[in-house]
Amino acid sequence: xxxxxxxxxxxxxxxxxxxxxxxxxxxxxxxxxxxxxxxxxxxxxxxxxxxxxxxxxxxxxxxxxxxxxxxxxxxxxxxxxxxxxxxxxxxxxxxxxxxxxxxxxxxxxxxxxxxxxxxxxxxxxxxxxxxxxxxxxxxxxxxxxxxxxxxxxxxxxxxxxxxxxxxxxxxxxxxxxxxxxxxxxxxx
Amino acid sequence: xxxxxxxxxxxxxxxxxxxxxxxxxxxxxxxxxxxxxxxxxxxxxxxxxxxxxxxxxxxxxxxxxxxxxxxxxxxxxxxxxxxxxxxxxxxxxxxxxxxxxxxxxxxxxxxxxxxxxxxxxxxxxxxxxxxxxxxxxxxxxxxxxxxxxxxxxxxxxxxxxxxxxxxxxxxxxxxxxxxxxxxxxxxxxxxxxxxxxxxxxxxxxxxxxxxxxxxxxxxxxxxxxxxxxxxxxxxxxxxxxxxxx
Numbered sequence: 001x002x003x004x005x006x007x008x009x010x011x012x013x014x015x016x017x018x019x020x021x022x023x024x025x026x027x028x029x030x031x032x033x034x035x036x037x038x039x040x041x042x043x044x045x046x047x048x049x050x051x052x053x054x055x056x057x058x059x060x061x062x063x064x065x066x067x068x069x070x071x072x073x074x075x076x077x078x079x080x081x082x083x084x085x086x087x088x089x090x091x092x093x094x095x096x097x098x099x100x101x102x103x104x105x106x107x108x109x110x111x112x113x114x115x116x117x118x119x120x121x122x123x124x125x126x127x128x129x130x131x132x133x134x135x136x137x138x139x140x141x142x143x144x145x146x147x148x149x150x151x152x153x154x155x156x157x158x159x160x161x162x163x164x165x166x167x168x169x170x171x172x173x174x175x176x177x178x179x180x181x182x183x184x185x186x187x188x
Numbered sequence: 189x190x191x192x193x194x195x196x197x198x199x200x201x202x203x204x205x206x207x208x209x210x211x212x213x214x215x216x217x218x219x220x221x222x223x224x225x226x227x228x229x230x231x232x233x234x235x236x237x238x239x240x241x242x243x244x245x246x247x248x249x250x251x252x253x254x255x256x257x258x259x260x261x262x263x264x265x266x267x268x269x270x271x272x273x274x275x276x277x278x279x280x281x282x283x284x285x286x287x288x289x290x291x292x293x294x295x296x297x298x299x300x301x302x303x304x305x306x307x308x309x310x311x312x313x314x315x316x317x318x319x320x321x322x323x324x325x326x327x328x329x330x331x332x333x334x335x336x337x338x339x340x341x342x343x344x345x346x347x348x349x350x351x352x353x354x355x356x357x358x359x360x361x362x363x364x365x366x367x368x369x370x371x372x373x374x375x376x377x378x379x380x381x382x383x384x385x386x387x388x389x390x391x392x393x394x395x396x397x398x399x400x401x402x403x404x405x406x407x408x409x410x411x412x413x414x415x416x417x418x419x420x421x422x423x424x425x426x427x428x429x430x431x432x433x
Contacts, residue, residue: 026221102192
């Protein structure tokens, strides 16, 4: 346990040094780019649903990160959360400009978890049929929260970091949204 | 209209190899370089623009200082304050205040005529054709040939308080704006701050008949210039005993 924590601490310190170096020499950003590219690409792809567009948006995310590295501050916010936040904003901008349909990627585990949270009395298939309409009734910020927490199964702390809210507020808000979804789901 | 949502189930996964095929760090660096250079160009443009604006501001301030006429009013007021009892005709300063007795019914008034409180040139017409390109460009403001003191003396002597307005006890400042043309003659006389038609007529008459002016010059060449003069029409009730003294 202690060994894991030490490794994590060293990792953060290395990342911090890499970010500092990248501000002076963009070539140093390569390691961070390679480390996070896959995660950011999949994050965007699960929302955009198109590989070509995803590649463009991911490239834009890293460009913004690189040009704004000076604004990133080491105050407990992981660099990954900062990147995801940029990615989320880029996706939001993309949908606002293009009015394209939005994708939500749902794994089997995530579907079952959500089904249990909403209601165990009805069949899972019912939920999957109704889910797109229920999600369409949510605001963008509510959808982002549900997506991060249930569809991507991220811990509350990470959800809060990405959305820039406190962990407690993320929890409270999540259960309010679930309650709203439950009502929409049970509505005949 | 709400955004359409499509559920992707099962969650699509991509192979590492496929994702890596989209990686282009060199392209990212090139874009970053381009973005930062355009940012720098913008920064330099802003700096350059700020420099030009500051330069123009400094130049205008410098010109303003050069063009600012010695304010005769300030000097005159100082002199007036230094003299305990102004005497008519003794100096160009003291004659600025004059009194004349006017009988209106049962009342006896003394009309105090104070003219030419200020000699501001509110707006100076710069020649459009001549654009100064060096610091030696010199603008000299128009001024009365005999000086401002003489002009004020003229105002104090020649200004007639309109009889029609005495009963109404109208007092105040009428501002007259006029152009001193290249020949030193007043033209385009307008009353910008009026006390009434009778006062306007008197103010315009006064300006039309005032002593000659030296036109403003720009690099030694006479040019038109706009002058604004406030004329104070004031009624002052005085004690008979004081009058008799």
